[in-house]
Each structure stands twice: as C-alpha cells, then as structure tokens.
Amino acid sequence: MYGINGKKFRRQYKKSLSEFKDWNQRSHAEDWIIFPENCSESLSIDEVALSEGELYTVLTSKIARGKKGSIVAIIKGTKSEEVIDRLLKINRKIRLNVKELTLDMAGSMKLIAKRCFPSAIQVVDRFHVQKLATEAVQEIRIKYRWEAIDTENEILKQAKAKRIKPEIQVFSNGDSRKQLLARSRYLLYKSHDKWTKNQAERAEILFSEYPNLEKAYNLSGKLRRIYNQNTLKSVAMLKLAHWFNEVEESGFKSFSILKNTITNHYNDTLNYFEKRSTNASAESFNAKIKNFRIQLRGVKDKAFFLFRLSKLFA
Incomplete structure (x- = not known):
C-alpha cells in the first residue's frame, strides 16, 4: 500500500528502529x-510454550x-534449580516483600516459590483442582464409551456373520449408546442449570x-460449589x-x-479461601503470549520476540 518492502521494513525495525541492538x-x-x-x-x-x-x-x-508492568521474569525451562538461580538475581529485600503467590500443584513451582519468596503465602489455583475433578468424570465416561464401542463392534460382527440386520439400541433422543456417551462430553463440563433442553434430555x-x-458428576459439582460459595476458611475445611x-x-x-492430591497440598489449597486469589491472571497472560505468537506466525528469533513482549508488558 505504501510502496515499502515488508521484509526490508521488518529488518530495519529489528536492527534500527526498535532499539533491540542496545537492549x-x-x-x-x-x-x-x-x-x-x-x-x-x-x-x-x-509455564507457557513459546x-x-x-x-x-x-x-x-x-x-x-x-498490562504494562506485568512481566517480572520469563525464564527458559521449568527445572526448579535453573529458575531459582535466575530469580535470586532479584534483590532479597524486594523478594521478601512478596506476600502472596498463586501457582499450580507442580512440585517444581512450589519449590521455586519457597526458595525465592519465603515470606509469600502459596495459593493453589482453584481451577487446576476443578479441572482434575472434571477430568475424573470424563475418565469414567471414556471408559464406558470404549465398552459401548466394543459392544457395538461385536453386534455388527455377529450380524455380518449371520447375514442379518444388526440390532443396535437407539434411545428416545435418537442417540445410540456409543453416540450418547460421545455427545455427553460437553454437558458433563457444565453445571446442570446451564444445560440446554437437548442436553438435559441427553443427561437424563x-x-x-x-x-x-x-454420582461422579455430582461429586465434581459439589467440589465446584465449595469453591463458588463465599465461605470462611474454617467452613471450607468442614465442607471439604x-x-x-x-x-x-x-x-x-x-x-x-x-482427594490424595488435595490432601498433599491441603494448606495451600485452603489458602484460596483467605482472599479467593486465583492464577487466572497468569493464564490470561499466557493466552496473550500465544495470541501474539499466532499473529507473528510462530517464533524464529526468541530473543527479539521476548524483547517485543517486554516492550508491551514490562
């Protein structure tokens, strides 16, 4: 449109206009x-993949x-020793001022938090716990689905051998058993009050x-409700x-x-009910990084990519 060669402009921006060489x-x-x-x-x-x-x-x-001022550090890898070594470059007085750190249940993240920010309360992100609960429900659904697929294959095999029409059960909503289990995936992620009419019929x-x-779906729902209710830490302990x-x-x-996973991170899980802090800001920032990466159609020069990120968010 402006008579400028795109590749040449990008090269000029990187080498001169952006001040990348003096960073x-x-x-x-x-x-x-x-x-x-x-x-x-x-x-x-x-953690995020670049x-x-x-x-x-x-x-x-x-x-x-x-927004601007979001990035404190971006460090290659997830090995606790390497990340700790980099974060210890931050002045100890600054690190001791950190009062709260939200994270997932990875052991490496907890070690990093303990070593680098000893004064901070660790808060296990509620969404990681809830995700495990929904995955537990889906695991049971998938197990039943494989059984249904196996049963249907056997019916088709026998019908073919006898040269008769296979008798496959079809429910009132038009789903076969295999389809019922496959199409129930998304309704099991949602609360029952958010089901559509068709989803409610399928769930029944x-x-x-x-x-x-x-029973598994109700267990997952009860855990979600414990987190959703604005309760005190002591009440949450009783409900858990x-x-x-x-x-x-x-x-x-x-x-x-x-249950054993929550027990192993019990105090850090309960810390959520102090201020109801989550790791949503980190997940949101990761989404921004991924979106930026998509706009650039991938990352070739990681140093320059991180420079541009720092210009926007540091």
Whole structure:
C-alpha cells in the first residue's frame, strides 16, 4: 500500500528502529529476562510454550492486570534449580516483600516459590483442582464409551456373520449408546442449570443408564460449589472433609487420586479461601503470549520476540 518492502521494513525495525541492538538484556534474553521493578506483593507463576513446545516459566504481577508492568521474569525451562538461580538475581529485600503467590500443584513451582519468596503465602489455583475433578468424570465416561464401542463392534460382527440386520439400541433422543456417551462430553463440563433442553434430555438418559456417571458428576459439582460459595476458611475445611467422605464411599479411583492430591497440598489449597486469589491472571497472560505468537506466525528469533513482549508488558 505504501510502496515499502515488508521484509526490508521488518529488518530495519529489528536492527534500527526498535532499539533491540542496545537492549540491556539482549545477551541473555533467550535464557531469561528479569524486571525486578515490576515485583509486587501479589504474584502469579505458570509455564507457557513459546515455540516447538519449548517451555518457559513466567512470573507476573497481579497488580498490573495483564498490562504494562506485568512481566517480572520469563525464564527458559521449568527445572526448579535453573529458575531459582535466575530469580535470586532479584534483590532479597524486594523478594521478601512478596506476600502472596498463586501457582499450580507442580512440585517444581512450589519449590521455586519457597526458595525465592519465603515470606509469600502459596495459593493453589482453584481451577487446576476443578479441572482434575472434571477430568475424573470424563475418565469414567471414556471408559464406558470404549465398552459401548466394543459392544457395538461385536453386534455388527455377529450380524455380518449371520447375514442379518444388526440390532443396535437407539434411545428416545435418537442417540445410540456409543453416540450418547460421545455427545455427553460437553454437558458433563457444565453445571446442570446451564444445560440446554437437548442436553438435559441427553443427561437424563445418560444418568439412567449409567448411575455411576451421575454420582461422579455430582461429586465434581459439589467440589465446584465449595469453591463458588463465599465461605470462611474454617467452613471450607468442614465442607471439604464431608466431600472427602463422599469420595471414599463412591469407590472411584480417579476421585480417590484427586482427594490424595488435595490432601498433599491441603494448606495451600485452603489458602484460596483467605482472599479467593486465583492464577487466572497468569493464564490470561499466557493466552496473550500465544495470541501474539499466532499473529507473528510462530517464533524464529526468541530473543527479539521476548524483547517485543517486554516492550508491551514490562
């Protein structure tokens, strides 16, 4: 449109206009960039893939709300020793001022938080816990679906051998058993009050055929409601204890594993009910990085990509 060669303009921007060549963090940008001045009392830590599945640990400030001043550090890799070594470059006095750090349940993240921000309360993100609960429900659904596929294959095989029309059960909504289990995927993610008319009909058939699936769905829903209710930490402890009992009575292995996972991170999980802080800001920032990466159609020069990120968010 302006008679300018795109490749030439991009090259000029990188080498001259952007001041990238004079950037004080250019020499180590591919491995780490740090902005201690953006450190606040409340931080979030998570991981994100920049290109080709290469993971980076991202530390962000909640106060900046995903805008300028958000990036505290972006460090290549997720190994706790390497990340800790980089974060310790931030002045100890600044690190001691951090009062809260939201994170997932990864052991490496918890070690990083403990070593680098000893004064901070660790808060396990509620959405990671809820995600495990919904995945536990889906695991049960998938198990039943494979059984339904196997049964249908056997019916087709026998019908073919006998040269007769296969008798495949079809429910009142028009779904076969295999289709019922496949099409129920999304309704199991949602609360029952958000189901559409068709989803409600499908759920009624599904739960009448598979009572265990209904029991698992209700367990996941109860955990969600514990988090959604604006309760005190002591009340949440009591409700979680009741939920643990229901999990034990259900006999579901996947939920038993989830219960043990929550137990192993019990105090950090309960810390959510102090201020109801989540890792949503970190997830949102990760989405911005991915969107920026898509606009550039991938990342070739990681140092320059991180320079541009820092211009926008640091």
